[in-house]
Amino acid sequence: MRLDGKMAIVTGAASGFGAGIARKFVAEGAQVMVVDLNHDGAMAMAEELGEGSFGHAANVADGAQVAEVVGTAKDVFGGVDILVNNAGVTHLPMPMEEVSEEDFDRVFAVNCKSIYLFARALVPHMKERGSGAILNVSSTAGLSPRPNLNWYNSSKGWVNTATKAMAVELAPRGVRVNAINPVAGETPLLASFMGEDTPEVRAKFLSTIPLGRFSTPEDMGNAAAFLCSDEASMITGVCMEVDGGRCI
Template sequence: MIVFITGASAGFGAAMARIFVQNGHQVLIAGRRADRLQALAAELGDAALPVVLDVTDRASITSVLAGLPEAWRQIDVLINNAGLALGTTPAQESSLEDWDTMIATNVSGLVAMTRAILPDMVKRGSGTVINIGSVAGDTPYPGGNVYGATKAFVEQFTLNLRADLVGTGVRATNLAPGLCGGTEFSNVRMKGNDEAAAKVYEGTTPLTADDIANTAYWIATLPAHININRIEMMPTCQGYGPLNIKRTL
């Protein structure tokens, strides 16, 4: 099986690359940071092929796919993992540039990757698309604004893929994690404020990148007649709270 993972230079992507390679599969590890991809490829050996790719640049996607060696072209699993959150401020205080970046990566990049690879899967009658969503796509919270909206798009896009792909043999899943530590996610969201990022996980036992990777592997290796539409994962220390109410005392 050949697996294409975007955002593979760290976090969920690197963890997923490891588990697929460890279980005998070939993995295309894609991302923007060539040095990190090379380091991961050196760790994983010949079963991993690094490709420098920016999902927000359609020319980059076209060029990478056209340049793949023949033995790597039949992509069986696409994992749209590249994504990010920027900022936690209320909408009226948030940066429009940050919003544009999240939409370009989490929505437009994911759509472009899917559209580039999906036709060959349909033609062969097999394949799996795993989109990395978030609990934020279903449950709003203060400061989630555009990040949550992009993940809501991922949820609806995945379900609409399911509607379009019925009978084709191609599967689609939205894998939606909650609180997950040990990655760059919060450091990126807090724009390098490591102290603020650390506070997100203070006193918790969050999910890990390996938890997400193991789940993605399970989804991808189920019998071909089974489609997992959506998985929402949370650590046991996280749950649902009351609606946000501003009280005047």
Template sequence: MSTTIDHRVSLITGAGSGIGRAMAIAFAAAGAQVVAADLDQTSAEKTAAEIGDAAIAVAVDIADQTSVANLVQRTIDTFGRIDVLCNNAGIIDTMALPADMSIEEWDRVLRVNLTGTFLVTKAVLPHMLAQRSGSIVNTASEAGIRGGASGVAYTASKHGVVGITKNVAWSYANDGIRCNAILPGPTLTGLAGAAANFDPTGSARLRPIISLTERIAQPEQMADVAVFLGSDAAANINGAIIPVDGGWSAG
């Protein structure tokens, strides 16, 4: 089985920076046509321009159903199908402890990370069902299998992404659709800039777990796994929750 994805259409959210940008470039290098979707239109356009004629840029707010519907329609109008969906867009919380987490922050993080993943998946599934094929790759997190890798909102949202992944995989296993998730450990992305806003009490409590690894991964290392999962080489991998963390979760 080949890891090339020639002529397949890959829709990638959060493609304007970090892991999403690396995914878009990696999928294009593997032969895919790419939809670089991001809340920031300018960032999405920069990624698409770097790829060239095989990519388009679309602005999307994954937490808004109308915006998601427009994204999927633009993809279908341009390329006619969707073969791979990478649900990568997300935001981090302030690492506040549960008693200190505001309802506003909880709602915002869950709306983007969890509901956003569901909305894009729901909008894409009818097209994959019609063609009886498709691969969905969700970007979860180490916080999706741990209790001490982030704040309560981010942790809950990424546990939810793991649950969505398993349910979609089980629901559509007989329809030619696969759904898997990668769990990045510490990775050099734009989310690192949020550190200045971390809650000091929460981050101090979480530091013992976070400091267990000194390895900071590159976004390209996450993208390579996503390309594999989107390819025929992973044809029998469905419902897998795959840490891409240099062994952090093995400890």
């Protein structure tokens, strides 16, 4: 019960890595606010997590909606101890110059701007409390870029730098900021990363991962629970590779 008594907001938590993180947090004693663009998915996940957790539909790239999420969490929980910025999108694999401006803006709005918006809404609360843990879900794409995912790669490189910058600034106020960098996993984004989901494409993708498998929601939950727990009280500014050796 390493998160006993902790209150957490997890974005993009209706499915994939976010769902794995939410489930692990509850198993470790936390109460979780499930935030997702998918209203029905958020409510279903909150119901699965059980008493003490609840769902909230929101577009994490919209400042007013993010402020509402944080305000609701503070009202319901009485305070927020943990924020997991997990929501993310990608563009389909293609040459960098062929990605549409609309797709570019969407990738940076969800993957990057959302982190700024949640910081703007929640960091003052954490500073006032003198404690808090923020976890940004980045990607190996930000450390070892793949061709034809240029702007997605770049957005995750931004997340890694933002994580370190946030950590340095917030450390004196008792707030820790870390990131996890998964390789692709069995999530709704997998087919988008690979371009197409066939046995041949999967085999080629898996051949680049020394441990020979995709990241799982459970892998992300285990890493997130540690980094957001008091056991990691001396760890901040770390971008942890949870990638089966992909970035070696």
